[in-house]
Amino acid sequence: MIACPVCRAPGPAPFLRVNGADYWRCGVCLATVLDPAHRLSAAQERAHYLTHENDPADPRYRAFLSKLADPLLARLKPGAEGLDYGCGPGPALAAMLREAGHAVALYDPFFAPDRAPLARAYDFVAC
Known part of the structure; x- marks a missing residue:
């Protein structure tokens, strides 16, 4: 289980899939975040x-x-x-x-x- 990266509440829930990437939504602060498995590496992100x-x-x-x-x-x-x-x-x-x-x-x-x-x-x- 992952914690919300914004408010640290436990257990954001699956929310949406876009182009094969999963997004989670926090039930506390409503932040929507990309599943960590789909994130770029730090080097890829900086280059982008x-x-x-x-x-x-x-x-x-x-x-x-x-x-x-x-x-x-x-x-x-x-x-x-x-x-x-x-x-x-x-x-x-x-x-x-x-x-x-x-x-x-x-x-x-x-x-x-x-x-x-x-x-x-x-x-x-x-x-």
Whole structure:
């Protein structure tokens, strides 16, 4: 039995199969996660992310990220503090949220591996 990687509750349940990959859903926090058996190795994951164009100045990338940023910004209180978990090599989402007046800490296992930001609570976590 696996534990939820978000809240550590025991026993996420099978939820969905997409292209042969199984996803589990936590009954406590409702996080949906890929079955560990289908995850990439750390080297494969890093190599995949390095193929992305994550330039914070790229208007097309910012338009793509606005699909996440705009609904999030609509719900945040002024000055909310957050964590961009999985910020990647060019933390464009964090830049957009900072431009809107929010403090944003960064964590990424490959590109911003300092775990200190994980030790505190935030008003929001974007991942």
